[in-house]
Amino acid sequence: GDVDGDEEILKNNTSTHNDDPPEAIPALSVDYASGSLAVAYGSWIRIYDARTNIGAELLEDNESIRHTESIRCLQFSPHGKYLASSGDDKLVKLWDTSSWKCVHSWLSSKKVSAIAFTPSEDWLLYSNKFGEVLSVQCVPSETSSILTPGEGSHLVLGHCCSIVTDIQVDPRGKLIATADRDEKVRISRMPRDLSSGAHDIASFCLGHCSFVSCLAFLTSKAGELFLVSGGGDGTVRLWNPLDGRLLDTFELLSEEDMEGSEAAAVVALASGPKDSVAVAIQGYPEILLLQLAPGGDKLALSQRFQLAFSACPSRLGFSESGALFAVALGDEPEGEGQNEKSSGPWIAALKPHGDKGLYSDASATLLPSEIVTAVGATLVSTEEMERTNLKFLARTTRLGLVVPIQGLLKRKICELEREQRKVNRNDKKLLNK
Amino acid sequence: PAENAPLPLVRFADVGCGFGGLMINLATMFPSELMVGMELRDKVSEYVKERVLALRRTHPGQYQNCACIRTNSMKYMPNYFRQGQLTKLFFLFPDPHFKVANHRRRIITRSLLAEYAYILAEGGILYTVTDVPELGEWMSRALEGHPLFERLSAEALELDPVYPLLTQSSEEGKKVERNEGVTCINVFRRIPSPASLNVI
Numbered sequence A: 001g002d003v004d005g006d007e008e009i010l011k012n013n014t015s016t017h018n019d020d021p022p023e024a025i026p027a028l029s030v031d032y033a034s035g036s037l038a039v040a041y042g043s044w045i046r047i048y049d050a051r052t053n054i055g056a057e058l059l060e061d062n063e064s065i066r067h068t069e070s071i072r073c074l075q076f077s078p079h080g081k082y083l084a085s086s087g088d089d090k091l092v093k094l095w096d097t098s099s100w101k102c103v104h105s106w107l108s109s110k111k112v113s114a115i116a117f118t119p120s121e122d123w124l125l126y127s128n129k130f131g132e133v134l135s136v137q138c139v140p141s142e143t144s145s146i147l148t149p150g151e152g153s154h155l156v157l158g159h160c161c162s163i164v165t166d167i168q169v170d171p172r173g174k175l176i177a178t179a180d181r182d183e184k185v186r187i188s189r190m191p192r193d194l195s196s197g198a199h200d201i202a203s204f205c206l207g208h209c210s211f212v213s214c215l216a217f218l219t220s221k222a223g224e225l226f227l228v229s230g231g232g233d234g235t236v237r238l239w240n241p242l243d244g245r246l247l248d249t250f251e252l253l254s255e256e257d258m259e260g261s262e263a264a265a266v267v268a269l270a271s272g273p274k275d276s277v278a279v280a281i282q283g284y285p286e287i288l289l290l291q292l293a294p295g296g297d298k299l300a301l302s303q304r305f306q307l308a309f310s311a312c313p314s315r316l317g318f319s320e321s322g323a324l325f326a327v328a329l330g331d332e333p334e335g336e337g338q339n340e341k342s343s344g345p346w347i348a349a350l351k352p353h354g355d356k357g358l359y360s361d362a363s364a365t366l367l368p369s370e371i372v373t374a375v376g377a378t379l380v381s382t383e384e385m386e387r388t389n390l391k392f393l394a395r396t397t398r399l400g401l402v403v404p405i406q407g408l409l410k411r412k413i414c415e416l417e418r419e420q421r422k423v424n425r426n427d428k429k430l431l432n433k
Numbered sequence B: 001p002a003e004n005a006p007l008p009l010v011r012f013a014d015v016g017c018g019f020g021g022l023m024i025n026l027a028t029m030f031p032s033e034l035m036v037g038m039e040l041r042d043k044v045s046e047y048v049k050e051r052v053l054a055l056r057r058t059h060p061g062q063y064q065n066c067a068c069i070r071t072n073s074m075k076y077m078p079n080y081f082r083q084g085q086l087t088k089l090f091f092l093f094p095d096p097h098f099k100v101a102n103h104r105r106r107i108i109t110r111s112l113l114a115e116y117a118y119i120l121a122e123g124g125i126l127y128t129v130t131d132v133p134e135l136g137e138w139m140s141r142a143l144e145g146h147p148l149f150e151r152l153s154a155e156a157l158e159l160d161p162v163y164p165l166l167t168q169s170s171e172e173g174k175k176v177e178r179n180e181g182v183t184c185i186n187v188f189r190r191i192p193s194p195a196s197l198n199v200i
Helices: A002-012 A382-387 A390-396 A415-422 A427-432 B021-030 B044-057 B073-080 B100-105 B110-119 B133-142 B155-161 B163-166 B171-178
Strands: A027-030 A039-042 A046-050 A054-057 A073-075 A082-087 A091-096 A102-107 A110-117 A123-128 A132-137 A154-158 A164-169 A175-182 A182-187 A201-206 A210-217 A224-231 A235-240 A246-253 A266-272 A276-281 A284-290 A299-307 A310-319 A324-329 A348-355 A356-360 A377-379 B010-015 B033-040 B067-068 B084-093 B118-129 B149-151 B184-190
Touching: A002 A415, A027 A201, A027 B084, A039 A073, A039 A082, A046 A082, A046 A123, A073 A110, A073 A123, A091 A123, A102 A427, A123 A164, A132 A164, A154 A175, A154 B110, A175 A246, A182 A210, A182 A224, A182 B073, A201 B073, A210 A266, A224 A266, A235 A266, A235 B171, A235 B184, A246 A299, A276 A310, A276 A324, A276 B044, A284 A324, A299 A348, A324 B163, A348 A377, A356 A377, A356 B084, A415 B118, B021 B033, B021 B044, B021 B067, B021 B163, B021 B171, B033 B044, B044 B067, B073 B110, B084 B110, B100 B184, B110 B133, B118 B133, B118 B163, B163 B171, B163 B184
Parallel strands: A027 A310, A164 A210, A266 A310, B010 B033, B010 B084, B033 B067, B084 B118
Antiparallel strands: A027 A039, A039 A046, A046 A054, A073 A082, A082 A091, A091 A102, A110 A123, A123 A132, A132 A154, A164 A175, A175 A182, A182 A201, A210 A224, A224 A235, A235 A246, A266 A276, A276 A284, A284 A299, A299 A377, A310 A324, A324 A348, A348 A356, B118 B184, B149 B184
């Protein structure tokens, strides 16, 4: 019966999620002002400089401070002065975007999970899997060949006993938003001195029922500041960051569809001009566009774009002109005369269409093909949207869980195992007194 | 309470309340305040719940203002308390976590103090007691280094009715007294944010 089943689970459940090295997922950052792109996959970084129309791979001459493992975090600074990269090799690298040379490297003591610049571009924040958020100062330096873990880093804040999944600084530089695996979003006031810590919490945005995977600040056309969050519970939520009030919850899957299967986790968010929010869902070959309602307190689905090759986007970014870029992995179908199939990464590009916040595919025109490989994005028509709604598609096109998201899911422990684990715990000894 | 009045809020929290000794003393000392004990261990929190129920039976009308929650305070404090809700927050004889690698698991750390400052009202008091001198120094340093906390003067502490309870009310405290151990007491007040602290 059930008990036997539980015992089976107990015997077999010896593996942990995190034993295998996580697969590489492409990262993307868009320089807001110029529309320059940076893409990272595994340990390489390629850039397309829109100002000079030059594409190149970033190279680090000094072998001891070269990225050797998956780059998980890639971010242009708010005014395009720098590009920062970091990830599984614990290296945090700062690249100057004029010379495209690395001007500073730091070594984190743990793997880095998220990075963010301050609007002044003076400081870079980074987080690790101990829930710590640290700061380093963006000044070029003679990069030494031996880095000490933690040197130059200052502790800013901590989400105790949790993993920080994303960090965002509001465009005015007054708030730091940090999200974690334990359903929490914390909004801290930006201290004058980032080397002494952010001790003053403005609010907590509590409401997600699973890990929070990504955050984005959104300044509405009316000038109001909002926070948007996406999580493992398959929702995108709209918040007032100053008091933590939940304004709206946009559900990707309805309750019935979630039964028995895991919720569609949000893997990436980006907020753009004209009150738009772009969303990428784990293992799902579409870019979703949400729109902030004119009243300013609701999010509504405005468009969906299906990517060719069933490519699933993993990162999104807007440029000031309103162009939206996404990086995705997907297998190219067999073609004539092709010896090698490519699985990407691909980039899709959407451009604004009209002035009502709508978009159209621009992959052919916005992406110079010799530099980045474009993948087409087809607008899903309104009739198609109604017929094949998200719930239907999410179930049939699951392409496998992306491992870092897997690492955020908590292990499901059955009752029998839960009791077994308590046998050796200290509080059991109370009974024997 | 009047029918349309807002529900009273919990004002005192004992983090790691153990067998409930402190909370039970506080319940009769402050009969009009609501308080909770938070305890991680299942069996111990069950014990405290039973103890409170028994006291309510033997002392009709009393001990209605205290209760125990089984929870992980390190993770979930902001889930239980609103901003500025508490006026007293207790950490009596917390786990010392002696190994350096485990220091980040201590209940008083620079990081967690930001959360405690958030849930404490301005003027609210944070009490810590330990019989481990190194931990006492650790907690003292963390609190002194935090811009939202200010040490209570010795005079203010003497006048605080809670002060004797810190060492005498809990089972841990009584054990320390029996063994003639030394107790380190660090009590701090949550102060308003200094004007120069944050970017405005």
